[in-house]
Amino acid sequence: MNIDRQQKVAVITGASRGIGAGLVEAYRKLGYAVVATARSIPESDDPAVLAIAGDIADAATADRIIAAAVEQFGRVDTLVNNAGVFIAKPFADYTDEDYAVVTGVNLTGFFHITRAAVDAMLSHDRGHIVNITTSLVDNADSRVPSVLASLTKGGLQSATKSLAIEYARRGIRVNAVSPGNINTPMHDPSTHDALAAMHPVGRMGEISDIVDAVVFLETAPFITGEILHVDGGMSAGH
Structure with missing residues (x-):
């Protein structure tokens, strides 16, 4: 495959289904090449989508994903940290295994993966990171x-603001x-x-609601450090 070194590249975690799969499709529509990763993910028929299976909790997996993005497509422009684990239990019922899995x-x-992605982005002083969190953080x-969800x-959310300020003058949102x-x-x-x-x-959100929010942030160059609630009003009150 001929590699267009000017084509932007997005890395998306938790990309095998749901929101992650929707994000892969959306970034391709934006013209990005995509590195899609999940614990289990099939190869793509699209030459501009590189699927990498692996455990994101493993440091070696994260390094392998970013290295593959640079080797295959020459750069990393966006990272969407979509992978997540949610275990809802009374706090005293959480096990050590629950804690290890969620954290x-x-x-x-x-x-x-964010550390590796930032290092790649700094090579051309440009990039965007989007973290997918949960409204329960602000609305217990x-x-x-869901203490483990709030903890992690x-x-x-706190790291989002800290990173935004740290790298604001290096072109990374x-x-x-x-x-x-x-x-x-x-x-x-x-x-x-x-x-x-x-x-x-009075209704659940749809995958498209979250995908549209990420795409909005991707195309809004003056926005950084933002926590965009897409939650049907949950964070506003009841």
Whole structure:
């Protein structure tokens, strides 16, 4: 394949289904080449989509993903940290394994791949990072005990602002999208009515709602350090 070194390149984690798969499609429509990664992901028929299977919590996986992006396409312009694990339990019921799994993907995975991506972006003083968090960080709900989500995704929201300020003069923007309950394969249809009722607008969000928000941030060059809530009003109140 002939490589266009001027074509922008997006790396998307958790890309095998749901929001991640929607983001792959959206970035291709924007004209980006895409490196799509997940624990298990099939090869793509699109020569501009490089699929890499691996555990994002493993530092070697993160380094392999960014190295492959640079080798295959010559650059990294955008990283969307979409991969995430959510385990809703009463706090005292969380196990050490729960803690390791959630922090491994949501924090350790973010750390390793973002560090490698920033290093690649600095080579041309330009880039964009989008972190996918959760509205529960700002809107704790007794119906959904979720301390590990708040601990990890809340950390990502704080890191979003810190990174945005640190790299603002190096051409790297950093933003976050904070979703409410989104209609993805991770939610059993039997739970949809209850999940919809948690939003003031009375319905669940769709994958396209989150994808559109990420694309908006991608095409808004004066926005950095923003936490964009796409949550049907959850973060505003009840």
